[in-house]
Amino acid sequence: MKPNLPPIILASVSPRREELLRHLGLDFAVVASDATEAHHEQLTAREISQLNAYRKARAVAKRSPEALVIGADTLVFRGTTLYGKPADHADARRMLRELQGRTHEVVTGVCLMHLAAHRCHIFSETSSVTFHPLTDAMIDDYLGRVHTLDKAGAYAVQEHGHRIIEEISGSFSNVVGLPVGRVRQLLEAW
Secondary structure, eight states, X not given: OOTTOOOEXXXXXXXXXXXXXXXXXXXXXEOOOOOOOOOOTTSOHHHHHHHHHHHHHHHHHTTOTTSEEEEEEEEEEETTEEEOSOSSXXXXXXXXXXXXXXXXXXXXXXXXXXXXXXXXXXEEEXXXXXXXXXXXXXXXXXXXXXXXXXXXXXXXXXXXXXXXEEEEESOHHHHHTOOHHHHHHHHHHO
């Protein structure tokens, strides 16, 4: 990675995103963004993820304009149905039942923002995930193994994902929460 990058801040308290970014060998700070996530019915999942990534990055960049801030937002969707973080275990069970045996999409919007340099780059990456056909017993077994209430779509590919996921087409790290290959390319070009 280029040594002449400004200080980097990850505008997320997601341990999964932090771990993925650490794989790039970067030194960075983690700062929670206080931005409220938007969910507009008129916008696509891609547009919502990019808008939320921008809002998260901007909220942190306003406090640290000399830093290169990385904001991200991941959404799970099938058609026009969004699957956010489940409200409770019953909601998690409902989501997994609806996704079982089908293919859905995972989109992560990413915003790299450096206010002092007046630079901003926003993009999104989409991966397709196909679930195995799942029985209620298989869903309950998965829910008993993984804390899903803080995960979009009520699952984590990196935690016993083989039990429910048949195939991933696209970036694995994108499904986890940050498309590291694309982020690396942008940071190298920065």
